[in-house]
Amino acid sequence: MGAMSQSKRAELIRRALDLFYRNGFHATGMDLVARETGVSKTAIYKHFRTKEDLILATLRLRDETFRNWLLRRMADLAETPEGQLLALFDALAEWFAQDSFRGCLFIKASAEYQDADHPINREALAHKRLLLDHFADLAAQAGFADPRALAAQILILKEGAIVLAAMSHSAAAARDAKRAAGQLLTSAARI
Amino acid sequence: MGAMSQSKRAELIRRALDLFYRNGFHATGMDLVARETGVSKTAIYKHFRTKEDLILATLRLRDETFRNWLLRRMADLAETPEGQLLALFDALAEWFAQDSFRGCLFIKASAEYQDADHPINREALAHKRLLLDHFADLAAQAGFADPRALAAQILILKEGAIVLAAMSHSAAAARDAKRAAGQLLTSAARI
DNA sequence: GAAAACAGTTACTGATCGGTTAATGTAATG
DNA sequence: CATTACATTAACCGATCAGTAACTGTTTTC
The missing domain is CATH 1.10.10.60 (Homeodomain-like)
Incomplete structure (x- = not known):
């Protein structure tokens, strides 16, 4: 082989x-x-061995390249951990504005293979969990009292913005999500 | 015929x-x-005439039944317009907990037929716009200064929660989204 | 009651689905 | 140079794809 x-x-x-x-x-x-x-x-x-195996390989490649790009872009756009959590939505806005933008591959994969124990759905979920972990790290570094809860809220805003941007073919959702995230960050409890 | x-x-x-x-x-x-x-x-x-026409018919049925159900459930769970915007996420939690829950049909349809001018994508977008309009109505009734902006943020939270609930086969996202919505509502400017 | 008009069926179209078989080409090994 | 090993190909597998043709009933209309 x-x-x-x-x-x-x-x-x-x-x-x-x-x-x-x-x-x-x-x-x-x-x-x-x-x-x-x-x-x-x-x-x-x-x-x-199967088409499914090829799909899984593409998902693993996408996880690596996209997560690399996003985390680097967030780090480049802001100095502080809290600033990076906000910059996430500026990075998303850049992504949405690209001609090649067609939504999130993992959301689409999970939608077409949605069984809980399907390897493709598991791979998609793993990608989201890695992002969640990173957001939680940043929230912890920023000194928030409940970093996991805040990270979960940020992730929800991110996924919602992606879905609406893909459906409406507009980057406006990134701006709305950023404003929401800004309010969450300023009003969240700190240690 | x-x-x-x-x-x-x-x-x-x-x-x-x-x-x-x-x-x-x-x-x-x-x-x-x-x-x-x-x-x-x-x-x-x-x-x-085509499979696409049948799909469009199912989307129109789904728009009617789901939007009817959601709006009625929101109205039943809360008295005030602001309360209804929060109750949205309690209704979602009920939906997520159902065995038959498999995500949002419109997100899935838009993911499989994503071209901006495709009738299926247009139908999906129309559904989201109707929800957005209703949320904006409620926000206006509740006396918020920028009801459209608040409605857009609520919608983003809703879509993000649906995607993550479907992918993780868990209703936890509804709780996280509700907490985020609660913070947005309490800190948003009023007239 | 004749005759259109229409709803319904089975059986079929060429194309494409995921995946494989048998054969050919090619490079390394003895 | 012969042989083994492997990479690659065209051609094919049964199943299924969206959609249709030809036919059989059943109503409706005059």
Whole structure:
């Protein structure tokens, strides 16, 4: 096993991710993936036992790249932990404004494979939990009395903004969510 | 046109809605719809030109029944307009706790048909706008200075809570969102 | 009661679904 | 140079996709 080089495999996952993100999972057939990546179906199935395995690989790639991008952008936009929690929504606004923005891949994956014990749903949930943990870290560093609760509220605002931005094809939700987050941060109890 | 009785047609839409809600749109074939409803495919296509038309009919039914249910539940749970905006999240908690809960049909529809000008996405967006309008009405009645902005924030909390509840198969997000909404309401400017 | 008009069925269309088989090309090993 | 091992391909599998054609009843209308 391990026919194609590591870089070709990575490129396959990268292109499959793009197809799934733009067209959806069920709506994207493996024949299309083969055609668009230039990798024959048989070669794909040498490295991924099933379509589901390929989807999981794209989700893992997306988790890494997106979370990397978001956390770095938050850190670049603000100095303090509290400022970073607010800057989250500025980063989201930038994302929403991109032509390629089509909502959250994990929300879409979870919507199409929603069973609690489905590996795809589990992968999506894991991504959200990692974000939640990071928000909770920032909230703890900022000295809030209940960092987990505050992080949960921030995450809810983030997911709601993404869903509405994707549906309305507008970045306005990022601004609304930021104002809400600002009020939550200023009125939350501190240690 | 108009072969089957009005009640049979309504029953077909009702069952198709259930199938789409549980399995997804692309993942639910018209053969399955025919099998599960007991209505032959030809009979279905006598009344719905395409699968997309059937989907739109299920979305319109869902908009009517769900919005009716939610608004009535909010009104039953609280006396004042401000109380209703908070009770929204108690109603959501009840919904999340149901075995049949599988997220928001409109979010799922928009995720699978996300083009801005796609009729399915437009229908989903229309549903959210109607909810936004109602929240804004309540906020105006409650005497808030910027009812539209507050309504937008409430809507973001609602959508975020739904997405996270569906993904995590837990009703906890309703409680977190309610606490956030409570803080927003108490700190928002009034006329 | 004849004749349109219509609701309903089964059986089918070509295309595509996820996935595999059998064969070919190619590179490394003895 | 022969052979083993492996990467890759075209062609194919049965099932299912959305949608339709041809046909059979049942009403409605005159």
